[in-house]
Amino acid sequence: MKCLVCLNTIEPQVTWEIFLQLPEKDKLCSDCSHRMERITKPGCPRCFRTDSIGVCYDCERWEESHEGVLEKNVSVFRYNDFSKEVVARWKYRGDYVLMEAYQKDILKTFTLHYPEPIPLIVIPLSETRLHERGFNQSEAIIQLLQRESHQLLTRMGTQKQSKKHRSARIQSTNPFRLTKVIHDPVILIDDIYTTGSTLRHAASLLKKEGCPQVYAFTLFR
Numbered sequence: 001m002k003c004l005v006c007l008n009t010i011e012p013q014v015t016w017e018i019f020l021q022l023p024e025k026d027k028l029c030s031d032c033s034h035r036m037e038r039i040t041k042p043g044c045p046r047c048f049r050t051d052s053i054g055v056c057y058d059c060e061r062w063e064e065s066h067e068g069v070l071e072k073n074v075s076v077f078r079y080n081d082f083s084k085e086v087v088a089r090w091k092y093r094g095d096y097v098l099m100e101a102y103q104k105d106i107l108k109t110f111t112l113h114y115p116e117p118i119p120l121i122v123i124p125l126s127e128t129r130l131h132e133r134g135f136n137q138s139e140a141i142i143q144l145l146q147r148e149s150h151q152l153l154t155r156m157g158t159q160k161q162s163k164k165h166r167s168a169r170i171q172s173t174n175p176f177r178l179t180k181v182i183h184d185p186v187i188l189i190d191d192i193y194t195t196g197s198t199l200r201h202a203a204s205l206l207k208k209e210g211c212p213q214v215y216a217f218t219l220f221r
């Protein structure tokens with residue numbers, strides 16, 4: 001068996017445990033597993049930032065400008081140098097199966113924080129981006145979670161935006177449009193939480209139309 005990430009052969013460790021359980025096929029070597037840093041103790045409970053004690057400054061600022069829009073974000077891994085490399089291969093070079101190597105960790109963190117069967121909402125890409133990449137990372141993550149994906153949003157293409165008059169552009173900085181209203185809590189699924197603005201743009205539309213709570217789940221923070 002080869003590691004999906006580094007392509008080195010994974011040496012199976014023969015133990016009684018494995019013998020009795022019938023080994024599940026490991027898709028990840030121990031090195032590539034260790035280099036992906038799991039967030040076990042988030043510093044900020046709202047956004048999973050690791051280098052803060054309690055609610056971070058950014059989250060406080062967000063609450064001032066977008067009060068109650070996003071309940072919280074849960075992330076699986078730190079966006080360190082190694083994960084940046086993996087993400088680049090996965091997302092920009094179309095190595096779609098790469099993230100399967102980390103499926104176990106992704107599922108574990110997800111079910112720990114979100115045990116309820118809350119609908120998972122896709123963060124859409126613009127047509128152009130989707131065409132360039134060949135897949136939507138948000139949908140790919142929902143597949144890894146072995147759950148059904150819900151499409152409630154569309155994303156305006158950047159071309160359409162630039163053709164608009166400046167004043168119209170400023171008014172429509174939110175790149176999303178809501179296509180379907182939902183009156184149940186939802187979880188937005190995306191790959192990386194950087195500033196949190198993408199998720200809040202999506203969440204604010206959902207909340208405005210009656211969604212009671214919007215949560216987020218991202219792979220990297």
Ligand SMILES: [Zn+2]
Pocket residue numbers: 003004005006007008028029030031032033
């Ligand atoms: Zn490896």
Ligand SMILES: [Zn+2]
Pocket residue numbers: 044045046047048049055056057058059
């Ligand atoms: Zn925070």
